[in-house]
Amino acid sequence: MSAGHTEVTAPEPVVSCDDDCGIRDVLDRLGDRWSVLVVVQLAAGALRFNALQRSLEGVSQRMLTLTVRRLERDGLVRRTVYPTVPPQVEYELTALGHSLTHLVKGLADWSLANRPQIAAARAEWDEEKAQQAGMPS
Amino acid sequence: MSAGHTEVTAPEPVVSCDDDCGIRDVLDRLGDRWSVLVVVQLAAGALRFNALQRSLEGVSQRMLTLTVRRLERDGLVRRTVYPTVPPQVEYELTALGHSLTHLVKGLADWSLANRPQIAAARAEWDEEKAQQAGMPS
DNA sequence: CAGCATCCGGGAAGATACTG
């Protein structure tokens, strides 16, 4: 907990508010590696923990748990435990979660549509930088 | 790429592809703390470096530089240098950057509209967890 | 099968000082 924090300043409110407001909450969730992918996967239907993990193939158990917990906490995902002999837990999107799917879809469409442009921009940028680095004189 | 992986199971291609594909690129940019805020600020019009920094109020010089460089590399932001006596650099959104603004707007609207629901879900979740922790017997 | 606890490494973000 960093006991040695000399927290003197109570700085300014950071950006106007119509800039972030509640966006940060969403962005933070969108920003981490797995949340979006989980939402996308779940958009197709409910999945059990292992099935979910397998469908992502690359996520660790820990990360999946954390991700899914956060989504549950935010009311985007419902977690249902069936008290069977081998424990069985199902995850599914809530209505809120589904509504977010549309936005993610929009994001996907955009990035898909503009990927070439971004790639081109990057290539150009890298080239310029390479030139400037190669012959500075 | 994990050379020491005892990869027994020729895994699957990681999510279908229409899940991430190019989304990761966008998400990575959207995920970091400042990119979105910079885009939003620039959506209102071109700004010089210091003006931009001031409008964000909380970003360090370093972070702003890095953020803006990445956005420039991706072709979302155009950087114009005026060779005046006191160096003057203007940042403005490109057409590509402007098109992203719409999505960000959608995100903002969504998070604004659903903030109460998220807050409620969190409160409920926290409450349940508190109970379970308080009287486990 | 589902999930938690713990340890660890790497990259991102911040603060500061210096340059053109």
Add this chain to the structure above:
DNA sequence: CAGTATCTTCCCGGATGCTG
């Protein structure tokens, strides 16, 4: 004014081992 360089700190994400 705009930007780089350097150092430090922090948190995300991964790996492992244990429980119910």
